[in-house]
Amino acid sequence: xxxxxxxxxxxxxxxxxxxxxxxxxxxxxxxxxxxxxxxxxxxxxxxxxxxxxxxxxxxxxxxxxxxxxxxxxxxxxxxxxxxxxxxxxxxxxxxxxxxxxxxxxxxxxxxxxxxxxxxxxxxxxxxxxxxxxxxxxxxxxxxxxxxxxxxxxxxxxxxxxxxxxxxxxxxxxxxxxxxxxxxxxxxxxxxxxxxxxxxxxxxxxxxxxxxxxxxxxxxxxxxxxxxxxxxxxxxxxxxxxxxxxxxxxxxxxxxxxxxxxxxxxxxxxxxxxxxx
Ligand SMILES: [Zn+2]
Numbered sequence: 001x002x003x004x005x006x007x008x009x010x011x012x013x014x015x016x017x018x019x020x021x022x023x024x025x026x027x028x029x030x031x032x033x034x035x036x037x038x039x040x041x042x043x044x045x046x047x048x049x050x051x052x053x054x055x056x057x058x059x060x061x062x063x064x065x066x067x068x069x070x071x072x073x074x075x076x077x078x079x080x081x082x083x084x085x086x087x088x089x090x091x092x093x094x095x096x097x098x099x100x101x102x103x104x105x106x107x108x109x110x111x112x113x114x115x116x117x118x119x120x121x122x123x124x125x126x127x128x129x130x131x132x133x134x135x136x137x138x139x140x141x142x143x144x145x146x147x148x149x150x151x152x153x154x155x156x157x158x159x160x161x162x163x164x165x166x167x168x169x170x171x172x173x174x175x176x177x178x179x180x181x182x183x184x185x186x187x188x189x190x191x192x193x194x195x196x197x198x199x200x201x202x203x204x205x206x207x208x209x210x211x212x213x214x215x216x217x218x219x220x221x222x223x224x225x226x227x228x229x230x231x232x233x234x235x236x237x238x239x240x241x242x243x244x245x246x247x248x249x250x251x252x253x254x255x256x257x258x259x260x261x262x263x264x265x266x267x268x269x270x271x272x273x274x275x276x
Contacts, residue, residue, distance in 0.1 A: 052081020062170035064106035072233035079114035141177035163198035219262035
């Protein structure tokens with residue numbers, strides 16, 4: 001009986017050490033693989049490593065706080081690589097009439113993450129209210145995004161996938177709009193579209209323990225941050241003071257989106273398709 005207990009203890013310690021070794025290995029290799037993934041998604045044909053300065057990324061979100069709640073690892077890693085990262089937030093988060101305050105919170109959060117105010121656009125349109133029950137017009141969202149892509153010559157657009165991470169209708173509407181512009185050929189040739197993978201509830205809330213799964217499962221782009229990046233993501237979250245309810249602290253502690261983001265490519269249809 002004692003021997004079985006000792007064996008079980010050894011097994012647990014062994015599994016724990018294997019996990020630590022795997023995590024260490026992931027952090028060690030991540031910088032290299034991130035550059036390779038960026039090169040692949042941007043379809044860069046030269047043999048040199050894609051340096052971050054080649055990346056002109058547009059992050060499209062629905063509400064102030066989406067940027068740090070869901071996309072912090074990506075923003076932090078791209079900024080570290082000297083990429084030019086812009087944010088298009090399609091509402092000012094006015095659900096509780098706190099729009100002005102939330103606008104400022106967004107600017108503060110982005111400053112922490114490394115996006116200057118000059119690269120942030122916050123849309124305040126009566127047809128795009130912060131409201132899970134509101135159905136955003138796909139054509140309005142699409143045209144807003146397309147105009148922005150063309151005005152700034154972005155070569156990468158990042159947004160939600162069809163499940164919107166939290167399932168919020170406004171997140172899902174953005175994904176539908178991006179799929180629409182992808183399928184109607186309105187995206188410039190050199191621009192790739194990426195959607196943030198929504199994971200199930202268990203994977204979502206096991207924090208850094210989820211890292212090996214995200215690393216090993218196939219994705220087009222995987223952005224991981226370590227303890228220093230996590231501290232920055234947390235500081236950005238704390239900028240959204242109006243949102244700091246008790247469950248937000250649980251989110252900061254347990255959500256894997258505070259450590260890792262994985263993306264899939266949104267396929268694009270034929271270019272310059274005219275819709276009659
Ligand atoms: Zn949101």
